[in-house]
Amino acid sequence: MVSAIVFLAPGFEEIETTTVVDFLRRCGVEVVVAGLEPSVIEGGHGMKLVSDISLDEADVEDFEVVICPGGNPGYINLRKDSRVLTIIKEAFNSNKLVAAICAAPAVLADAGILRDKNCTIYPGMEVELEKGGGKPRNDLVVEDGNVITSQGPATAFLFAFSIANRIVDKETANMVWAKTLANRIML
Numbered sequence: 001m002v003s004a005i006v007f008l009a010p011g012f013e014e015i016e017t018t019t020v021v022d023f024l025r026r027c028g029v030e031v032v033v034a035g036l037e038p039s040v041i042e043g044g045h046g047m048k049l050v051s052d053i054s055l056d057e058a059d060v061e062d063f064e065v066v067i068c069p070g071g072n073p074g075y076i077n078l079r080k081d082s083r084v085l086t087i088i089k090e091a092f093n094s095n096k097l098v099a100a101i102c103a104a105p106a107v108l109a110d111a112g113i114l115r116d117k118n119c120t121i122y123p124g125m126e127v128e129l130e131k132g133g134g135k136p137r138n139d140l141v142v143e144d145g146n147v148i149t150s151q152g153p154a155t156a157f158l159f160a161f162s163i164a165n166r167i168v169d170k171e172t173a174n175m176v177w178a179k180t181l182a183n184r185i186m187l
Contacts, residue, residue: 002167003030004065005058005087008051009078010036013071014043015153016101020067023160026176027168029065034058036081044071055083065167066091070102070122070152079107088113092146097166099148101159108147109134118144122152157182 006021017033024031035041035051042048060066066088068078078084088111092098100108105121108114109132119134119142126136140155141148141162148166150159161182164173177183 001030003063004067005063006031006033006067007078007084008033008035008041008049009074010041011044011071011073011077012069013074013102013153014045014047016069016156019156020160023176024164027164027172029167036077044074060087060090065097065163068100068104068107070104072103075103075107078104079110085111095146097146099163101150101156102152105129105149117147118142119149120151
């Protein structure tokens with residue numbers, strides 16, 4: 001079974017986090033939510049989630065995909081955590097898929113994995129990508145090699161679908177896309 005780790009930081013963006021976790025689990029992906037803190041973590045809009053594991057328990061070798069939700073101050077908390085940056089670098093260097101949405105592509109830039117990569121971020125934050133050598137695009141989702149980036153809450157379904165298309169068979173990804181009715185409102 002394919003497995004993914006999703007970071008959960010205080011101030012996470014609820015739509016981005018829950019959409020990606022739910023969509024990938026529906027696709028049969030083993031999704032592990034790893035909290036930066038070993039307790040209930042509150043999102044940017046008051047939703048509280050319990051992580052599956054503490055980030056201290058996470059081993060990048062156990063996952064094929066590393067995912068960073070955005071949110072403010074969620075992305076700031078991710079970028080300040082050396083454990084997050086280390087896992088991102090290790091995953092990228094092992095040619096695992098690394099994905100970030102909203103403001104979280106700034107975390108990928110901080111980890112040094114966006115050099116010469118096409119990428120996107122929440123509109124108005126493009127300088128964060130450029131600081132890391134990234135090449136900003138104004139697309140809702142951008143894939144470049146083993147990196148996927150997306151712009152924000154309303155793009156969470158597209159982001160999750162893009163990840164699923166890379167790690168599960170297309171038939172499964174398309175079936176979940178249709179069963180969630182995303183095919184009726186998107187693309």
